[in-house]
Amino acid sequence: MNNTNFKNFFKKVWDNSNILIDADNFNLKILTAILFLGRHQIELGEEITFNLNQIRKLLGLEGSIYTYCRIENAIFYFKINFYKCKLKNNRERIAHAIKAFEKPMNDIYFNKEWRVEIDSVLREQIIQLYFHDSFNENDNPFIYELINSDKILFPNYFFLNYHSLSDGSVKLYFAMKLQAKLTRKDEWEIDEISEFTGIGKSTSYRIIKNLIQFDLVRKHAGSRRTQKKAIYIINKNLKFNNGYTPFEIKTIKNMLNNAEKKLTDGEIKLYSYLYYLTDGKGEIKKSQAEIGRLIGRERNTISELTDILHEKGYIIKETYIDGNQTRCRYII
DNA sequence: ACGTTTGTTTCGACAATACT
């Protein structure tokens, strides 16, 4: 966990807000840590999940029983005590920062999942401060930087198999990795996958088979006897270690979800491959035929798709003369 | 024995994308 990130988050949330919390510094740190860990869940409108160990590590506290007790007490503190904040319409809001929380039973190793519901105004403030103003570099370079420091690592093994992966499965893998990062959960039932990807259930079944075939996703079979549904898990222990390529969360969100800049499955496949080739910046001079071979497309398809990516602002495509040969280069 | 429930797969029509 990047500690600078957390410090920036803390500063941003409390310095620039009009939220007044009358808590001692330790308790406030715990609350902030919870908000920080759950920042993506807050954005998704979900409850925050975490375990005590994660909080301890984030704050760099020593692993004693005493520490865990203090963390737990801090959670109780914000459930029981009020905080005040000034609203725009000249009103004051008095509420509990933590509306409710669910505590796991027998959490003897402090690694079981806690679940916290925070005050709706507090939630709104976090989203405003942390997310909404943040995607425009000029408005707020500080936050822009903060968001960009959130990266997701993709195994190069994934890209090396692009020629045999269907467009749909490439997209699905990106969606799963993103979801895992945002919610810190990397195993799902098929219905959940279908829900967060927006792909139909039957299609999800078919596509995910391709990922299982390449061991990118593992399937734990369900059982009708015990009513356990099949679970699909992102495989983190690949047999082949060919390194990783970091993708910015923002980039993936743009490819998958951005209303105006969204890419089709085929475009995602090509763009992410170009991104992989350059580590997200710089230029590529490979021929269209070679790129086509690598991702399993025809040469002229690459030509067309790169035109679209250029139009959508994902890459810059330039034709230039190399000796007497016309060539293209692509800049991410 | 037969129907019901549940989770998954296949089918068929159509749409989207790729190829020639």
Next chain:
DNA sequence: AGTATTGTCGAAACAAACGT
């Protein structure tokens, strides 16, 4: 451009376990 291939979705089919 026209044609071929691939992707998508809901419906229907299927398989396993359960219930009666």
